[in-house]
Amino acid sequence: MSLRGRGVAPGDGHAGIEVDHDFDRQCMAAALTMARQARDAGEVPVGAVVALRGAIIGRGRNQSIRACDPGAHAEMLAIRDAARALGNHRLAGACLYVTLEPCVMCAGAIAHARLARLVFGARDERFGAAGGALNLLESPFVNHHCAITAGLEAPDCAALLQDFFAARRADAGPAAS
Numbered sequence: 001m002s003l004r005g006r007g008v009a010p011g012d013g014h015a016g017i018e019v020d021h022d023f024d025r026q027c028m029a030a031a032l033t034m035a036r037q038a039r040d041a042g043e044v045p046v047g048a049v050v051a052l053r054g055a056i057i058g059r060g061r062n063q064s065i066r067a068c069d070p071g072a073h074a075e076m077l078a079i080r081d082a083a084r085a086l087g088n089h090r091l092a093g094a095c096l097y098v099t100l101e102p103c104v105m106c107a108g109a110i111a112h113a114r115l116a117r118l119v120f121g122a123r124d125e126r127f128g129a130a131g132g133a134l135n136l137l138e139s140p141f142v143n144h145h146c147a148i149t150a151g152l153e154a155p156d157c158a159a160l161l162q163d164f165f166a167a168r169r170a171d172a173g174p175a176a177s
């Protein structure tokens with residue numbers, strides 16, 4: 001991990017966690033690449049990666065439609081990929097980067113995986129479980145809390161989703177709007 005651009009995660013009550021801002025941006029760029037792959041496959045464009053000690057160890061992109069799997073969100077697949085790579089169902093010390101604020105299911109998986117930190121791009125006011133619609137990750141109902149950094153590359157992450165849904169509405173025609 002580079003020593004350049006290091007700082008401490010602001011305002012999340014986890015001041016002990018060191019943050020490498022350059023590495024954060026690299027990881028979010030990798031998550032955006034996964035999101036574009038999802039888009040190109042006709043899926044809602046959300047991508048995620050898991051990183052540990054300065055290296056990406058898991059990747060996932062949303063593929064619920066093709067996999068006929070409502071659980072196949074980018075975060076779930078990135079967490080599974082990382083757990084397989086480590087040979088451990090606990091991802092202590094790892095960080096999840098995802099282009100959209102996680103839903104309730106994925107927030108649950110983040111807690112179960114004991115991830116140390118979550119970094120997300122676009123806020124999801126309707127379904128986000130990391131402070132958008134609710135804050136499961138900091139609630140007393142989960143037994144593991146992680147540091148949260150919101151809004152990294154948010155404009156790029158949100159634009160992917162907005163363009164995707166605009167194109168889908170256009171394809172569906174005015175009757176479906």
Ligand SMILES: [Zn+2]
Binds near residue numbers: 103
């Ligand atoms: Zn989810």
